[in-house]
Amino acid sequence: xxxxxxxxxxxxxxxxxxxxxxAWLGKELSFRGISVExxxxxxxxxxxxxxxxxxxxxxxxxxxxxxGLGPTKDDLTxxxxxxxxxxxxxxxPEVLGRIETFFAKRKRPMLxxxxxQAALPxxxxxxxxxxxxxxxxxxxxxxxxxxxxxxxxxEMKGIMNDEVFPRLNQRFxxxxxxxxxxxxxxxxxxxxxEQIAEWEDKVRAKGFGLAYLPSPGIVKLRLxxxxxxxxxxxxxxxxxxIKDQMPKHAYHLGEMTLSEYLGKLLLHQGLKIGTVESCxxxxxxxxxxxxxxxxxxxxxxxxxxxxxxxEKLLEVDHHxxxxxxxxxxxxxxxxAEKGREVLGVDVCVxxxxxxxxxxxxxxxxxxxxxxxxxxxxxxxARVFQFGDNRERNIHTTALTxxxxxxxxxxxxxxxxx
Amino acid sequence: xxxxxxxxxxxxxxxxxxxxxxAWLGKELSFRGISVExxxxxxxxxxxxxxxxxxxxxxxxxxxxxxGLGPTKDDLTxxxxxxxxxxxxxxxPEVLGRIETFFAKRKRPMLxxxxxQAALPxxxxxxxxxxxxxxxxxxxxxxxxxxxxxxxxxEMKGIMNDEVFPRLNQRFxxxxxxxxxxxxxxxxxxxxxEQIAEWEDKVRAKGFGLAYLPSPGIVKLRLxxxxxxxxxxxxxxxxxxIKDQMPKHAYHLGEMTLSEYLGKLLLHQGLKIGTVESCxxxxxxxxxxxxxxxxxxxxxxxxxxxxxxxEKLLEVDHHxxxxxxxxxxxxxxxxAEKGREVLGVDVCVxxxxxxxxxxxxxxxxxxxxxxxxxxxxxxxARVFQFGDNRERNIHTTALTxxxxxxxxxxxxxxxxx
Numbered sequence: 034x035x036x037x038x039x040x041x042x043x044x045x046x047x048x049x050x051x052x053x054x055x056a057w058l059g060k061e062l063s064f065r066g067i068s069v070e071x072x073x074x075x076x077x078x079x080x081x082x083x084x085x086x087x088x089x090x091x092x093x094x095x096x097x098x099x100x101g102l103g104p105t106k107d108d109l110t111x112x113x114x115x116x117x118x119x120x121x122x123x124x125x126p127e128v129l130g131r132i133e134t135f136f137a138k139r140k141r142p143m144l145x146x147x148x149x150q151a152a153l154p155x156x157x158x159x160x161x162x163x164x165x166x167x168x169x170x171x172x173x174x175x176x177x178x179x180x181x182x183x184x185x186x187x188e189m190k191g192i193m194n195d196e197v198f199p200r201l202n203q204r205f206x207x208x209x210x211x212x213x214x215x216x217x218x219x220x221x222x223x224x225x226x227e228q229i230a231e232w233e234d235k236v237r238a239k240g241f242g243l244a245y246l247p248s249p250g251i252v253k254l255r256l257x258x259x260x261x262x263x264x265x266x267x268x269x270x271x272x273x274x275i276k277d278q279m280p281k282h283a284y285h286l287g288e289m290t291l292s293e294y295l296g297k298l299l300l301h302q303g304l305k306i307g308t309v310e311s312c313x314x315x316x317x318x319x320x321x322x323x324x325x326x327x328x329x330x331x332x333x334x335x336x337x338x339x340x341x342x343x344e345k346l347l348e349v350d351h352h353x354x355x356x357x358x359x360x361x362x363x364x365x366x367x368x369a370e371k372g373r374e375v376l377g378v379d380v381c382v383x384x385x386x387x388x389x390x391x392x393x394x395x396x397x398x399x400x401x402x403x404x405x406x407x408x409x410x411x412x413x414a415r416v417f418q419f420g421d422n423r424e425r426n427i428h429t430t431a432l433t434x435x436x437x438x439x440x441x442x443x444x445x446x447x448x449x450x
Numbered sequence: 451x452x453x454x455x456x457x458x459x460x461x462x463x464x465x466x467x468x469x470x471x472x473a474w475l476g477k478e479l480s481f482r483g484i485s486v487e488x489x490x491x492x493x494x495x496x497x498x499x500x501x502x503x504x505x506x507x508x509x510x511x512x513x514x515x516x517x518g519l520g521p522t523k524d525d526l527t528x529x530x531x532x533x534x535x536x537x538x539x540x541x542x543p544e545v546l547g548r549i550e551t552f553f554a555k556r557k558r559p560m561l562x563x564x565x566x567q568a569a570l571p572x573x574x575x576x577x578x579x580x581x582x583x584x585x586x587x588x589x590x591x592x593x594x595x596x597x598x599x600x601x602x603x604x605e606m607k608g609i610m611n612d613e614v615f616p617r618l619n620q621r622f623x624x625x626x627x628x629x630x631x632x633x634x635x636x637x638x639x640x641x642x643x644e645q646i647a648e649w650e651d652k653v654r655a656k657g658f659g660l661a662y663l664p665s666p667g668i669v670k671l672r673l674x675x676x677x678x679x680x681x682x683x684x685x686x687x688x689x690x691x692i693k694d695q696m697p698k699h700a701y702h703l704g705e706m707t708l709s710e711y712l713g714k715l716l717l718h719q720g721l722k723i724g725t726v727e728s729c730x731x732x733x734x735x736x737x738x739x740x741x742x743x744x745x746x747x748x749x750x751x752x753x754x755x756x757x758x759x760x761e762k763l764l765e766v767d768h769h770x771x772x773x774x775x776x777x778x779x780x781x782x783x784x785x786a787e788k789g790r791e792v793l794g795v796d797v798c799v800x801x802x803x804x805x806x807x808x809x810x811x812x813x814x815x816x817x818x819x820x821x822x823x824x825x826x827x828x829x830x831a832r833v834f835q836f837g838d839n840r841e842r843n844i845h846t847t848a849l850t851x852x853x854x855x856x857x858x859x860x861x862x863x864x865x866x867x
Contacts, residue, residue, distance in 0.1 A: 044661060045489070046487070046488075046489060047480040048472070048478070048480070050663065060466070063464040063465070071498075103664075138815075139817070147640055314748075315736045318755075323731075323840070325808065327755075328755060333755045333759035338751075341794070376763075390742050427736075
């Protein structure tokens with residue numbers, strides 16, 4: 034099965050928005066054995082939309098359009114498709130009801146443009162949107178399926194998962210792919226590849242697919258089989274091999290964020306956590322709180338960004354701060370230990386570092402970060418050297434801090450390099 | 451001048467790499483008045499490359515191909531272009547010399563594949579790459595310029611800046627697109643469109659382009675002219691009209707995040723800020739800290755997620771907490787005021803709400819959020835009703851809180867609905 038993508042919107046062409054939708058669709062479709070042959074980005078103009086469909090329907094069995102379905106005047110896709118497929122718009126009561134509920138829930142007034150979002154082409158199959166007000170549409174053009182979806186990423190993804198993939202699975206015999214993911218933190222893609230080179234040769238020789246899926250601070254290792262569940266046990270035991278080999282980095286077999294994993298671990302051990310943050314500025318707390326139900330194990334945090342707050346809120350020793358600096362082993366240990374007391378928690382993790390772009394010295398260049406974990410029995414501190422990008426330093430520090438907490442709680446020795 | 455982009459590479463089609471090159475080129479070209487009409491992503495196959503050039507040279511005066519110029523076997527672009535333009539490859543001594551220096555500097559061995567990177571089509575203008583080993587190529591196909599560049603982002607950008615833009619400026623009088631952006635917070639795309647409908651008709655009648663660029667919590671309004679700087683004043687004053695009309699929502703004329711704007715405002719007023727967060731779990735702090743140099747106005751935060759921490763760290767009154775609940779006007783006012791004292795800051799913003807998915811009641815459904823801003827003179831509190839998505843509630847609350855601080859500091863009245 035061959036697919037073509039059409040992303041609609043001037044904001045994409047002029048680079049104001051980066052096209053993450055095409056990447057997500059490419060990943061999800063090719064993973065399901067649907068080959069994405071070509072991807073176009075075009076402007077929101079009827080002639081562009083229709084000529085793209087004309088051209089690509091010669092090449093693809095499935096065309097997915099994203100964007101151009103919002104309520105405002107510059108979103109023309111729906112009208113263009115209605116004309117193209119020689120049908121007409123008609124208010125769909127079920128959709129109108131859902132839009133009304135959507136606005137009522139949010140106590141926001143519903144406008145005429147929103148009512149018009151319930152007007153959909155008669156000849157299409159409606160793809161319901163449970164995350165927003167613009168429905169998706171499924172048309173048939175000869176042998177080719179033409180699907181139009183809103184451009185807002187989480188709405189597009191929701192409709193793909195809720196409505197499109199189940200229908201595609203029903204209509205076509207897509208290859209029966211089984212896969213499992215191993216989550217790793219703190220090891221780069223190339224370094225990971227080097228460490229598991231032999232294992233990789235082995236699994237490839239068995240005909241399994243292996244993919245490295247990197248995102249900042251995290252690399253997912255995905256092992257897949259085209260023989261479906263029949264290879265489930267073998268795939269799981271192959272990944273478990275790697276997990277056993279690198280316990281400091283591999284934290285979970287199966288897709289799971291580090292904050293979710295840590296949450297489960299804290300719940301299981303009956304521990305409460307707090308954070309004391311300097312360079313991460315609350316980012317660890319935020320990642321923990323993103324998990325629903327985190328109030329069962331997360332108590333609170335102190336972000337002590339300035340020297341003054343470190344003394345005032347945490348009673349970090351003035352002399353130590355002045356002589357060793359905030360980015361030092363002595364201070365980070367005090368931050369974690371005092372934080373544990375002040376917050377009254379079982380585990381406290383603290384961060385202090387130079388996120389950049391300024392503030393670095395020869396001795397402590399940008400990217401130098403101290404992290405400490407204090408528990409009832411022990412305080413563990415370690416220094417890291419990250420890069421020179423502020424945003425990535427903050428994020429990487431937060432992930433590394435959470436992974437350190439995990440290692441401490443799981444009794445994994447994490448001796449200094 | 452019309453441009454078309456061709457991004458080459460399977461890693462883009464299968465979504466392993468997000469196409470940031472197309473976004474960068476779109477931004478840089480349209481900024482220079484070159485209109486990007488269409489952008490294709492294709493796989494690294496000769497037939498795909500030649501048919502893309504055939505098709506797009508009918509539509510564009512300038513085609514820029516990126517990718518497919520590395521030394522590895524799957525990079526076929528150079529050979530394909532050599533055949534397509536009926537020329538032949540020839541080692542260019544100057545380029546070979548630079549490649550040799552490149553490897554010598556890095557003390558890495560130079561391989562035969564690298565020598566071959568100095569072999570370039572005779573009929574092209576060579577675009578030198580001072581950041582890597584793969585040169586760019588400039589061909590002429592009738593009236594259309596066809597440029598091929600490596601896909602590594604910093605190499606591609608380097609060649610564009612060093613070699614392509616100077617040549618384009620020399621050869622063409624480029625039309626001059628001018629645009630300006632108005633940043634708004636807390637007003638949905640549809641509601642904004644309805645509020646400015648008359649204004650929108652007016653600006654469209656004048657021939658200006660208008661785009662709504664929504665992202666969670668923020669809508670950018672972009673107004674553009676194809677007559678360049680000549681319309682600068684008019685565009686700015688048209689956007690200023692809207693800014694004056696909705697001071698609670700429109701926070702800045704020109705592209706700028708809310709945290710950056712707030713940072714400048716705090717610096718300008720010589721004020722220090724702190725945050726006291728419950729439902730946002732440190733997210734406001736994190737957004738403030740993302741801005742380099744935020745230590746000049748950001749002091750620290752307390753994340754008091756549990757009832758206990760609210761009492762312990764902020765001395766919120768036990769009785770008030772028990773009778774009114776944490777999500778109440780009485781508690782949020784105490785949080786902001788006590789936070790201001792404890793942190794020792796000029797301005798303190800506090801949040802407390804039910805982020806969801808659980809924890810809602812009939813009286814306080816999921817999405818109910820109290821926000822308060824305390825300054826030396828006043829404390830202002832307001833309740834909001836957001837949606838049912840936890841992550842978005844947290845993010846929207848953080849943006850709304852920052853916007854409330856802005857309104858308070860700018861003396862914009864924000865009376866209760």
